[in-house]
Each structure stands twice: as C-alpha cells, then as structure tokens.
Amino acid sequence: MDKQQLKRCLLLFLLLLQMQNIFLSAEVCSNHMILPGPKGNNSDEGQKGDEGEGGKQGKVGPPGPKGLAGEQGSPGDIGMMGKTGPIGAKGEKGNNGLTGPSGFKGKPGSTCDCGRYRKVVGQLDVNIGRLKSSVKFVKNVIAGIKETDEKFYLIVKEGKKYNEALTHCKVRGGTLALPKDMETNSMIADYITQAGLTRVFIGLHDTDKEGQFMYTDNTPLQNYSSWRPGEPNNGFINEDCVEMVSTGGWNDVECDLTIYFVCEFLKKKRNTLTIL
Numbered sequence: 001m002d003k004q005q006l007k008r009c010l011l012l013f014l015l016l017l018q019m020q021n022i023f024l025s026a027e028v029c030s031n032h033m034i035l036p037g038p039k040g041n042n043s044d045e046g047q048k049g050d051e052g053e054g055g056k057q058g059k060v061g062p063p064g065p066k067g068l069a070g071e072q073g074s075p076g077d078i079g080m081m082g083k084t085g086p087i088g089a090k091g092e093k094g095n096n097g098l099t100g101p102s103g104f105k106g107k108p109g110s111t112c113d114c115g116r117y118r119k120v121v122g123q124l125d126v127n128i129g130r131l132k133s134s135v136k137f138v139k140n141v142i143a144g145i146k147e148t149d150e151k152f153y154l155i156v157k158e159g160k161k162y163n164e165a166l167t168h169c170k171v172r173g174g175t176l177a178l179p180k181d182m183e184t185n186s187m188i189a190d191y192i193t194q195a196g197l198t199r200v201f202i203g204l205h206d207t208d209k210e211g212q213f214m215y216t217d218n219t220p221l222q223n224y225s226s227w228r229p230g231e232p233n234n235g236f237i238n239e240d241c242v243e244m245v246s247t248g249g250w251n252d253v254e255c256d257l258t259i260y261f262v263c264e265f266l267k268k269k270r271n272t273l274t275i276l
C-alpha cells in the first residue's frame with residue numbers, strides 16, 4: 001500500500017466513526033427512554049403471571065345455514081259451511097219407469113137397463129160438445145165487443161166461408177153485421193182495426209141477382225154504401241159476398257173465401273147472444 005492509499009483509508013475510517021457518534025446521540029435525544037437491559041439467562045426465568053381477566057363478548061356471528069324441513073303438521077279444524085249456491089238448471093226428464101204389475105181382476109157387474117143410461121150419457125156428450133163450441137165462440141169474441149143503443153157487435157176470429165159465418169151468427173140469435181149508416185160502418189171499421197185484423201165478412205151479398213146487393217135481413221141497399229174505389233167489380237165472376245176492410249171500405253169477394261166475420265145481435269131480445 002502506497003502512501004496515497006493509506007491516507008484515503010484513514011479518512012474513511014474517521015468519517016464512519018463520526019457518523020456512528022451522530023446516530024447514537026440522535027437516538028438518545030429522540031426517545032428519552034431507558035433501554036432494557038440484556039436478556040437474562042435461562043436460569044433467571046421469571047414466575048408465571050396471574051390469570052388474566054375474561055375477554056370482551058364477541059360480535060354476533062353471521063346467520064347459520066337453513067335448517068332441514070320439519071315434519072308435516074296435523075290437519076286443522078274443519079272450516080265453516082259455505083253460503084248456499086244458486087239454483088242449478090232444470091235437469092233432463094228421466095226415462096219412464098218400468099210398467100207396474102197388473103191389477104186385480106174386478107168384481108163382476110150386475111145386470112141393469114143400460115140402454116136408458118146410454119141415452120142419458122149420449123145426451124150429455126151432445127151437451128158437452130155444444131158447451132165446448134160455445135166456450136170456443138166466447139173465447140174468440142172475448143177480446144172485444146162493440147155496442148150501440150140497439151145492438152151488440154162481435155168479431156169472431158174463426159175463419160169461415162160466408163154461408164158458414166152467417167149460420168154461425170144465426171144459431172146464436174144474430175146475423176152477420178149490417179152496416180146501414182156511416183156511424184155503424186165506422187164503428188165496425190174501428191173494431192176491425194182494434195182487433196188487429198184487415199178484413200171480415202159483413203151481411204151483404206148479391207147472390208140472388210147479380211149487381212143487386214141485399215143485406216142478410218133481406219133489405220136492399222138504400223142511401224148508404226161504402227164501396228172501395230172500383231168496387232163492386234164482380235172481379236172473379238162469382239164475387240157475390242161482401243167484406244169490409246179496416247178502413248171501412250167494402251169489396252165484393254168470392255163467398256167461398258175463408259175469413260173472419262162480424263156478427264150483430266139485437267139488444268131488444270133480452271140477451272140475444274145464445275150461449276147454449
């Protein structure tokens with residue numbers, strides 16, 4: 001080692017020594033603490049300390065995993081009865097039942113004069129038939145009745161030919177209606193309209209002599225008539241009977257036409273309408 005190198009080493013040594021002093025003095029000034037002594041030997045081990053105090057209660061842990069499903073519970077009590085439901089639709093008619101057993105044989109009858117009773121029963125049948133016919137007649141006219149001071153007027157809602165209609169009125173004590181003046185004609189026309197009809201037979205015809213119209217009480221047409229325009233025209237050669245339409249107009253038509261008709265009954269004869 002030359003002289004120059006020896007000088008550099010000496011300076012470096014001095015520098016390091018100076019830095020150590022600086023560090024030691026700075027540590028003592030900053031801590032102001034008494035440094036512990038060196039660790040003792042194993043033979044100098046201290047006594048076991050007292051048991052420490054219990055620790056603080058820990059925080060609530062996170063929720064545990066979902067448990068297994070429990071067993072099925074027992075059935076609950078029966079519920080309250082519900083409200084009565086609406087009435088159901090009518091059911092289909094059932095099949096006929098089986099035929100029942102035959103009844104016991106009847107007792108033998110006694111001999112009698114049956115001819116007499118048969119006659120009575122036969123007469124009852126006739127009366128019942130007439131009663132049914134009369135009831136039917138009344139039903140047909142019950143919808144309405146018109147009257148003047150002297151007469152009743154009844155529309156019969158049974159389709160008949162002219163002669164049948166006339167007979168129908170006569171057997172009950174009347175005849176087909178005879179409109180001989182405007183007032184009566186208008187009343188019958190209103191009656192037809194109110195009954196919802198369009199045409200009815202009236203008691204007028206020219207069956208005896210063509211073109212010479214007569215009422216069914218054998219009186220001729222006089223000052224009053226209510227022919228529709230162009231009528232009577234005897235259009236189908238045999239138009240010998242007369243209908244009235246709802247406007248009150250007359251028209252000659254075939255007597256074999258089957259239509260409703262209007263009867264009239266005189267009041268003078270005390271309840272002229274003969275039921276039976």
Ligand SMILES: [Ca+2]
Nearest residue numbers: 206234239240
């Ligand atoms: Ca005629």
Ligand SMILES: [Ca+2]
Nearest residue numbers: 233234235252
């Ligand atoms: Ca005519």
